[in-house]
Amino acid sequence: MGKNSEVTWMQRLESDTTRQGEDSLESPSQYLLRGDDSIASTNYRLDHDHLSNPEVRNAFVLPPKALADQLFQIYFDKVHYSMPIIRQNLFMEQYNRLFSESPINPGRKWLAIFNMALAISSRFCRYYKQGAQGDADEHMFFARAKSLSISENVLYDHEDLQQVQAETLMGFYFLAVSQINRYEFSKVACKGTVSAHVVSCIAFSNKPTYHGK
Amino acid sequence: MIGIAARSGIALGLNLRRTSKKHDSESNETRKRLWWSIFHLEHLLSVMTGRVSCLGDGSCSAPPPLPTGILEYGVPGVSQFGHEPLAQACDIQWTIYQRHEQIGAQQACLKSVALSPSLYFFYLVDLSLIMHAITNRVYSTDVFQDGWAQIKSRIGLYSEKMDQWLSGLHASLAFEDIHGNKFPRGKSCYQVSLALHYYSARIVLNRPCLTRPQIDSKSGIRFPHSQFHNNAALACLCASLALINILPDQTETGWVYNTTSWWSFLHFLMQATIIMLIHMSVGSVPTRAEGAVGSSESPEIVLAATKKALHWLHCLGGSDEAARRAFHICNNYLHRIAPSKGLDLGDISSNIGLSQTFSTVDYPPGETRSSTPRQQNQSSSAPQHAQSTASRDFDYNERDDMLFQESEVTQTSLGSIQSSSAVLDTDIDMSETISYPTNATLDDILFLLESNI
Numbered sequence: 001m002g003k004n005s006e007v008t009w010m011q012r013l014e015s016d017t018t019r020q021g022e023d024s025l026e027s028p029s030q031y032l033l034r035g036d037d038s039i040a041s042t043n044y045r046l047d048h049d050h051l052s053n054p055e056v057r058n059a060f061v062l063p064p065k066a067l068a069d070q071l072f073q074i075y076f077d078k079v080h081y082s083m084p085i086i087r088q089n090l091f092m093e094q095y096n097r098l099f100s101e102s103p104i105n106p107g108r109k110w111l112a113i114f115n116m117a118l119a120i121s122s123r124f125c126r127y128y129k130q131g132a133q134g135d136a137d138e139h140m141f142f143a144r145a146k147s148l149s150i151s152e153n154v155l156y157d158h159e160d161l162q163q164v165q166a167e168t169l170m171g172f173y174f175l176a177v178s179q180i181n182r183y184e185f186s187k188v189a190c191k192g193t194v195s196a197h198v199v200s201c202i203a204f205s206n207k208p209t210y211h212g213k
Numbered sequence: 214m215i216g217i218a219a220r221s222g223i224a225l226g227l228n229l230r231r232t233s234k235k236h237d238s239e240s241n242e243t244r245k246r247l248w249w250s251i252f253h254l255e256h257l258l259s260v261m262t263g264r265v266s267c268l269g270d271g272s273c274s275a276p277p278p279l280p281t282g283i284l285e286y287g288v289p290g291v292s293q294f295g296h297e298p299l300a301q302a303c304d305i306q307w308t309i310y311q312r313h314e315q316i317g318a319q320q321a322c323l324k325s326v327a328l329s330p331s332l333y334f335f336y337l338v339d340l341s342l343i344m345h346a347i348t349n350r351v352y353s354t355d356v357f358q359d360g361w362a363q364i365k366s367r368i369g370l371y372s373e374k375m376d377q378w379l380s381g382l383h384a385s386l387a388f389e390d391i392h393g394n395k396f397p398r399g400k401s402c403y404q405v406s407l408a409l410h411y412y413s414a415r416i417v418l419n420r421p422c423l424t425r426p427q428i429d430s431k432s433g434i435r436f437p438h439s440q441f442h443n444n445a446a447l448a449c450l451c452a453s454l455a456l457i458n459i460l461p462d463q464t465e466t467g468w469v470y471n472t473t474s475w476w477s478f479l480h481f482l483m484q485a486t487i488i489m490l491i492h493m494s495v496g497s498v499p500t501r502a503e504g505a506v507g508s509s510e511s512p513e514i515v516l517a518a519t520k521k522a523l524h525w526l527h528c529l530g531g532s533d534e535a536a537r538r539a540f541h542i543c544n545n546y547l548h549r550i551a552p553s554k555g556l557d558l559g560d561i562s563s564n565i566g567l568s569q570t571f572s573t574v575d576y577p578p579g580e581t582r583s584s585t586p587r588q589q590n591q592s593s594s595a596p597q598h599a600q601s602t603a604s605r606d607f608d609y610n611e612r613d614d615m616l617f618q619e620s621e622v623t624q625t626s627l628g629s630i631q632s633s634s635a636v637l638d639t640d641i642d643m644s645e646t647i648s649y650p651t652n653a654t655l656d657d658i659l660f661l662l663e664s665n666i
Contacts, residue, residue, distance in 0.1 A: 168251050
């Protein structure tokens with residue numbers, strides 16, 4: 001963690017306080033540091049938690065329309081105004097056609113975007129309702145989106161807008177679940193679908209230190 | 214992951230100004246908004262992790278998104294670009310790139326535009342660009358080679374840019390006037406979000422000046438900070454207090470998820486809380502003179518704001534594991550320093566248990582859950598406490614016990630946690646990157662780093 005992160009501020013405050021001897025022996029024992037003032041001990045985020053990875057039998061299955069309506073309403077009310085990743089009017093038109101009397105067959109990447117928006121809304125519901133709602137739906141939506149956006153052709157396909165939108169939504173999802181260190185994502189996503197050579201290529205392209213110069 | 218999206222966006226040329234007529238106006242606007250969403254998200258993550266952004270200076274030439282209400286409310290297939298001539302006539306530019314004499318005209322133009330999510334998004338990205346420049350220019354590794362005078366100069370420059378941004382806000386989005394008076398509560402979600410981002414930016418900008426006073430190792434004499442240093446440290450503290458002041462006094466989870474940018478709220482709350490903890494520990498921020506108007510940074514005020522922040526962390530911890538961990542870290546630290554600093558923590562629960570079944574009841578301030586002192590362990594990397602929890606009798610906290618058991622197993626994998634946090638070392642000292650040791654100004658910097666928090 002770098003110098004402008006509050007996690008680093010807290011870590012240095014802890015170690016500096018210990019060094020200066022400012023914590024008092026009068027403190028109840030459970031509050032004293034146990035000799036560990038590393039960044040990991042002050043990192044409150046959940047980077048070390050394992051992401052649930054349910055098996056996806058059919059990534060093309062759609063949720064019940066009532067549930068999808070509710071979740072999309074939440075997405076556009078609570079997320080979209082700060083992150084206009086999706087073109088709302090066009091997307092909703094396509095969404096309505098999906099559940100119409102003569103449904104269309106959506107593409108993989110469109111469905112990936114669809115499932116990611118549902119996953120984000122599900123996470124919101126989980127937070128807001130304080131855990132009353134199960135998290136199985138959320139993990140399933142994410143797993144479907146992952147399998148839809150990462151395919152055998154990922155190395156050979158050129159970029160397109162929907163792929164970028166799906167990737168952005170995934171990045172946002174990781175932020176929402178306090179997993180901000182997910183540089184390992186590419187390896188997990190590609191496992192079982194592409195060769196090890198592809199994994200190493202994609203992992204290299206994920207280097208966060210690219211300066212764009 | 215957002216790095217992948219940014220690279221993909223660059224591959225598509227989303228970061229560049231489009232000159233071809235291949236796409237219609239709505240498609241172009243969609244692409245711009247997608248790019249600036251990626252930029253904002255990438256910047257937010259780089260601040261959270263403290264790592265350099267993968268989007269360097271000058272990597273974006275895409276024009277700003279239109280600050281007028283289109284696309285969101287559009288009837289499918291119908292273009293609502295009635296405001297486009299207005300926006301183009303204003304020739305909207307980012308605040309960070311504008312000269313002082315140009316800003317007034319644009320601000321007047323924007324203030325005449327109707328309120329919409331698009332207007333809010335424009336201001337948000339405008340502020341993100343200023344913040345992006347701050348993290349690149351004030352915290353970059355090469356700044357230490359330029360010396361402390363250069364850091365001061367940049368802090369002053371970006372402080373002025375932020376003043377310009379604040380003064381240009383649309384009337385319905387403003388949350389503070391030019392005299393620093395905060396507008397009363399009852400703000401919209403757009404106002405709250407902009408206010409949180411703004412105060413967070415002020416905190417990060419002025420943080421380098423919030424340090425312990427330098428002390429001569431031989432004589433023990435404390436060197437006074439310069440006036441600039443004191444003013445910047447005070448600004449950092451005031452921004453933290455203002456951020457906490459946005460929150461209602463009564464904790465309520467619904468407010469966070471209905472009124473704020475909920476995905477980054479915990480980050481902002483922790484920034485402000487940690488600044489106040491630093492202030493209480495270091496005590497280097499000179500509060501306003503006694504008798505002066507607006508002595509709002511008195512120790513009592515700071516302590517009260519810290520307690521309020523802890524109550525909010527605890528409230529969020531009922532549904533968010535990260536907030537729960539954050540609460541324990543801050544609560545633990547505050548209780549450590551309280552006796553030596555003479556802090557009265559009477560109305561903070563010293564040992565609040567958060568049960569595994571998420572509670573739907575917010576704990577009102579002052580209420581304590583009865584628990585034994587040996588029941589809670591704030592540090593998951595202290596496996597020796599696993600044995601101490603075996604003797605607990607009532608108010609059993611299953612979640613913490615599972616955490617202890619896990620920590621026993623994963624004690625040897627602390628290194629894996631550290632590696633996943635991408636930690637360079639416990640003390641990221643930049644002195645090794647400085648290549649001119651004989652520079653007199655550099656000696657000041659090195660001394661500052663040794664005493665810096």
